[in-house]
Amino acid sequence: MTLNPIVSVEWLSQNLDIPNLVILDASPKKNVSNLEPKYIDIQIKDARIFDMETVFFDKENKLPNMMSSPEVFSKECQNLGINSDSIIVVYDNLGIYTSPRARWMFKAMGHQYVTVLDGGLTAWKDAGFACEKKNNKTFEKGTFESHYNSELVSDSKFILNNLQNEDVLILDARSEARFLGTNPEPRLGMAAGHIPNSVSFPYSSVLENGKMKSKSELENLLLNLKCKHKKMVFTCGSGVTACIILLAFELVNDNEKALYDGSWSEWGQVGKFPVEVG
Structure with missing residues (x-):
């Protein structure tokens, strides 16, 4: 079926x-x-x-x-x-x-x-x-x-090796304030900011009253991303809410998709990986 x-x-x-x-x-x-x-x-x-x-x-x-x-x-x-x-x-x-x-x-x-x-x-x-x-x-x-299926999972090595790759789009499901680094992380000892060259895409933007927005609304959200043919990698605080926007994009495009399982809990460890603020 x-x-x-x-x-x-x-x-x-x-x-x-x-x-x-x-x-x-x-x-x-x-x-x-x-x-x-x-x-x-x-x-x-x-x-x-x-x-x-x-x-x-x-x-x-x-x-x-x-x-x-x-x-x-x-x-x-x-x-x-x-x-x-x-x-x-x-x-x-x-x-x-x-x-x-x-x-x-x-x-x-x-x-x-x-x-x-x-x-x-x-x-x-x-x-x-x-x-x-x-x-x-x-x-x-x-x-x-x-x-x-390892192709559905990305790790920090993949992210680090593809920070400048225009064929890879990293989408961050955290709030915009956390992405910009203006709000502190809920987990202690974590850096503020985001993965370099990643794009803020809060998970709340694809939901309305606890349900997924319509296909046409989701397609409109995609318009400014210029994601055609790119591999899409989804990240968030700890790999949970990233799956919400991954699901949303699965409804409207067939790009290759993967989750960065470690997400900010790994990348945001102070001094471990490059971080952008603002």
């Missing part, structure tokens, strides 16, 4: 009987954007908890929110009862916030049948669809196997 990168709550409500459907709740326990969920302690009926922070992120890495190894990712997906042919719908309780990161993780691990629920838990609950108290169920072991 063909699966769009993002689906509506109406689509999900009409497709709950898909035999291999898996609904994942990727709601964060906290966030540096100071967003407050409208609904807490509930989940979409029959959803499974996709705990990025304590299960799926690499706990051995000193950098926050880094992708786990393919072996760990496979094991934890199997523990959730996810199979290699599962059709996955992922959501969070902040509209669209952490769910695009969860989707990207699956894509980077070679799983194509994964989509984000537009508006997340808020849109689902407000539409009157079935929810239940949040719970951690156990599942029959799944058959999921990771097939890591």
Whole structure:
């Protein structure tokens, strides 16, 4: 089947009987954007908890929110009862916030049948669809196997080697104030500013009331970027909100795209890499 990168709550409500459907709740326990969920302690009926922070992120890495190894990712997906042919719908309780990161993780691990629920838990609950108290169920072991695609991931070496490459466009999803260096970073000990020659593109610019803007609105946002044929690399504070704009651009162009997983948590370490301010 063909699966769009993002689906509506109406689509999900009409497709709950898909035999291999898996609904994942990727709601964060906290966030540096100071967003407050409208609904807490509930989940979409029959959803499974996709705990990025304590299960799926690499706990051995000193950098926050880094992708786990393919072996760990496979094991934890199997523990959730996810199979290699599962059709996955992922959501969070902040509209669209952490769910695009969860989707990207699956894509980077070679799983194509994964989509984000537009508006997340808020849109689902407000539409009157079935929810239940949040719970951690156990599942029959799944058959999921990771097939890591390194082309979807960029590291600091790639960024450093391509700072002057006109065929690479680096987009920063942090707020403009953080990008310019006029606001301090929420993480202690981090430099202020941005990667040289990167472009500010706050994740909030592609959202409206917790949902993704329309395709025509997203296309208008692209007009001034002059990104034709360029490889697009997405960055933010720690690799989460960058996936929101990555998802947005996936809806409107077919450029090669990758996430800088270390993002500012790595690049912004004082004295480690070149930084621009203003």
